[in-house]
Amino acid sequence: MTAEQVPPTESASVLAYIRASLFYAVFYPVMFVYSLLCVCVGWALPFRARFRLITVINFFCMFWLRLTCGVKVEIEGRENLPKNGAYVVVANHSSEWETFFLQTLIRPQCTVLKQELLRIPGFGWALGMLKPIALDRSKRRGALKQLITQGRERLEEGINIVIFPQGTRLPVGQLGRFNKGGAMLAAANNVPLVPLVHDAGLYWPGKSFVKRSGTVKVIIGKPVELDEPSVDALHDPSVEWMEARMRALRVVD
Template identity: 70%
Template structure:
């Protein structure tokens, strides 16, 4: 989907950022002051209030809405924690998923925790921060810390493409999510979206419209190999990305 940015869209995005950045800075500083005194779950609820504000402000300034299909597929808290694997094309999903998957530990790149205030506050939410230059060590860290989070009842969110992938391209999906789920014996919940059509990666402009988020049926892991778990979860994800027009048919 190729759209020509207009002056009006630039102005709307500017209004979004004029408020978003100062509010993020002030709120992150507040979280740093009080977060240390809170147990993890109340801390997560407090810190992610900013995410709800971001979704609302994005709608008011840029006209970006969203709808969730298959929300009922998310296991309830009484069913235990789970691993979420999702496609990654935008900054939008990093904000939104913390409002949908609660509580959660996000698998992310280590560099994000170095961002003043925002990154420092993010570091208090038990992320699994990987050093991508050390692939073997990163996988061991994912499996060790991921299993610890799951045993604490904290869901783990993974973007198996490893980084943001430009809309229209598929990218390569690693097996870390399937390996973690198999090791911890928890289900994998695949999740697809088309946020990159409305908030393209590294784009200043946000395009008005409705982002679709689809939650798949949990993929069971009992008596199954990592390859089988990976094939089922990523197969569903790729099919939904094609249906949502996130990737070109030629790239699949």
């Protein structure tokens, strides 16, 4: 990791704390009020209109983050996102940033997430209206069945699925283990599996208050598609690609 890539927790300044405080002082109240508004009116809208309404807050988050904390975004490989039909995206998980940003990039989408997030007042209620696949991680066998069943339903509706195969948010430097849930969904439904990596953990580390100004790099790989897909035939090349790009971005050793 270069000197320029030292995470904010290691090189935070007073100004960085002030900028982060300004970000949260505005964003959290706006998100809470806007989420309540969406809960009140979103139920009357069809899913795609509801998705567009609720994710306005995601675009605001990215705008406000850039304005207050100087965190910008650069995307490579946007043309690799399939233009026709639903698909599954597998992405690394190192920050809260990707949970906001990816809903501005992959549209429409449902996210595979932990059930507890839906209990957060305001935000969680609105999130629950976006047809997430909310898993109870204490029931692994039931969670897998739920992932496959609800994943098939979402894909048949033309809704893309975003899943974080590392399972949990990991700090910069840790690779973790990639589960096969995304490959299982893609293979079972014969849809493309799109790998995606980013280095947001360098600028917005998980559970960190302070943000570090800079440009988050997002790289989208070419879809992994096979005439007769199997789980391993989809999973292995996608993980190899992700690990190589994450090392190139210097977010893992």
